[in-house]
Amino acid sequence: MDPLISSLKVAASGLGAQSERLRIVSENLANAQSTGNTPGADPFQRKTITFTAELDRASGAHMVEISAISPDRTPFVTEYQPGHEAADELGFVKMPNVNVLVEMADMREANRSYEANLQTIKQARELISMTIELMRGQ
Template structure:
């Protein structure tokens, strides 16, 4: 009976860490999109450019594991104001010669990316440690 509980605990640990990997990978995709569009302009004069996206996370119950796991939640648009530059010769300029640029701050995005990478690596380390514990348990049971 204790063996089943140990196996369930290992599976739960792997499942929770895997959900963290998926959530952080989704977060990195959103951040990458923000970085890629940081200097884009609208396709029509005076139009709105790309608007920064912000990933959210949600907690879900995984009935198979009987554990709370994390998931990438809704991706919401950042309502902060666009950056505006006076560039009358730009095709995206409005009647006043102003061009709107995305509300993306590359420094913030790179900081968020590094945080997501560290979280991803932490979850990956949990998976490696759990696999190592499973292997050691199997070795003990064999002897």
């Protein structure tokens, strides 16, 4: 298959993967303070995303695929908030295992990767257009 078409397919799979990654990061950030509703209840659990490379037999290129979206198993942090509705008998509330700084770093990395894939698509489109123009000129 044409290398330009292959590069478009690979970049498009990267766009989709990073878009999903941004969605997961946004969900984590939105729920960074979401506690349970009852005493001792578990709060929101951070989600992680895992990618894998899948061979596209038609193009021979390795595409980015999402292999799993799973809960992060790191322990919840507890805070002393005796008046909170989710506080246990000792006044401690389980807080989500979301670290806002880590999520912001993940968001920045996903955004940059998304932009790089988008730039690849733009360059491939430009090369295809230039090739068409050269063929018209003959």
